[in-house]
Amino acid sequence: MDFSLSKEQQLIQRAAQEYAEKFIEPISQQIDEENQVPDEILKGLGELDMFGIPYDDEYGGAGAGYASYVLAMEQIGKASSGVAMIISAHTLGLGAINAFGTEEQKKKYMTKGCKGEHIVSFAFTEPGTGSDPKQITTTAVREGDYFILNGTKRFISNAGFPGPVVVFARETENGKISAFIVEKFCEGYSVSEPWKKGGMHGGPLLDIYLKDVKVPAENMLAPSGMGYQVLQFGISFGKVGVCSTALGGVLAAMEESFKYAREKTHRDAPIAKFQAVQLKLAQIAELYEACKWMTYRLGWLADRVKDPVQFAKDAALTKDYVCQQLVEITSLAVSVHGSYGLMRDYKVERLWRDSIVGLQIEGVSDMQKMIVAGVMLGSK
Amino acid sequence: MNIVVAMKQIPDLQQIRIRNRQPLFDDVPLTLGTIDKNALEAAVVLKEADESIKVTVLSAGNEEVEDTIKEALAAGADEAFLILDDALEGADSAAIAAVLAAAIKQMDGVDLILFGEGSGDNYSGQVGSRVAELLNLPQVGYVSSMEIKGGQAVVTRTLEDCDEVMEIALPGIISVMAGLNEPRIPSVTQILKAGKKPKEVLELDEVDVDIKKLAFTETISNLAPESNRKKIVVKSVDELLQGLRSENLIGR
Known part of the structure; x- marks a missing residue:
């Protein structure tokens, strides 16, 4: 059993710490008060590869694994939980694409995400679901090579940033729940103002409204019903x-x-x-x-x-x-x-x-x- | 153009604790000298402007330097040249300068050698000048800005009461000050690539220097200064200002 960190892990931890202390900590109160993280902070974190730490370099990631991701996120979270929440929710969406995506989907949707040029979302929750997937009411209607998505998603992190969102919807054809990769701000995609939540300000939670959003069938993430x-x-x-x-x-x-x-x-x-x-x-x-x-x-x-x-x-x-x-x-x-x-x-x-x-x-x-x-x- | 940046392995000063006025080094991570990082950054900036420049980081010390040097490779050095030997543990400025000078002689076509003005731990500020003397090269210290122009370096040397702009013929040695630049934070990708960059590792007997002939300075004690608080109570801002003035702490 070895509890020591490798030199690389120490350096990743220190890089995150140095960035957080120099650039995030001095404005952490401002982030809290304005409920918004300045773009230059996200850009800076992107340049340090903080948006793609765990993933293979083939898909634009740093290839350092989740063990290193944890070390970096602890330091970022120490300075501002709102900033860390953005990366955490982004990694949730990106991680789903990494785990279930086809080679084409990964190449298409992960590269910009890993560089922080896209910030990814994961949209399961709805006004009526809570944690119960059986209550999903967002629908996916098959029309030829497309699915047409309609519904409302609640409390979705990063919904206002450009990039892909993994959307869960019920296929009307078979009644099963499937996941789809949707490009945010495509036609029919709109969002609410960010919710004014009690803490972790800066980590934005928004509602997503999907109105006749046309998604190519090849954007289904994992097989139908999964x-x-x-x-x-x-x-x-x-x-x-x-x-x-x-x-x-x-x-x-x-x-x-x-x-x-x-x-x-x-x-x-x-x-x-x-x-x-x-x-x-x-x-x-x-x-x-x-x-x-x-x-x-x-x-x-x-x-x-x-x-x-x-x-x-x-x-x-x-x-x-x-x-x-x-x-x-x-x-x-x-x-x-x-x-x-x-x-x-x-x-x-x-x-x-x-x-x-x-x-x-x-x-x-x-x-x-x-x-x-x-x-x-x-x-x- | 080949730039060599000499860097020293030191304990991470922020993590050293003091007990009974003695520094505790156990489990303190190792890093590279703070001002050495400014020297490296200066070299990497030059390299970014001119792709033909190669930056080699040079260090002498114990076996752990091989791991510590990854920090410099992550921050933009192209390769490392290391002289590793446990006999170098605790070596003083004269010994290290002799080892570095011998190593530089073994490197091909070195044009510019950069040092931090002083190391992060002892700050003796001697090694750059000693190496210049041993190699018979020109040297400028206290450099706060530099550029390379037509085969020579044009630098600003910042002294207490003036700035001097100087030209230095190359090959030459420049010792830089901390204010020269802001060392970059390496990206995760660069950190992971660091270990794969070329490294030449020599043992002490592979460089032309006889360590036994170099008298090591013996450190008899290394104590944190005692802090004596004067515990003077003041009753007004005026009294505080007066006290600070009388101690010559303000209004000099």
């Missing part, structure tokens, strides 16, 4: 990004807490001298360590998936655990700061607001537990 498999397997890879983003929040909360405890004084001594504060700091450090190694392991597992069902379980339990701990740790971090932790002048206030999001996206907490129990009981 939509549920694309969803389950694709979203397992997506959870690697959610975990890494959450881990970045955990790391930020830990660093902010230690820094504040050393700087803030009470009766002429730093509050770090007080045992009550030390207990909180120690608990944060313990939880960070657990979250870190679970997330790093998930990245490692994603590079060597043998059984998709087992991987789905590992992704679900890691995502649920790390996102839960993020809520716990940011609360502890706020309490280390006392009343100051509630103020926007302090980073922990934002970290605490951001923390609640992870549990609700890419499958709510209870759904993760059901996946874990289902796989372990042998019912999935």
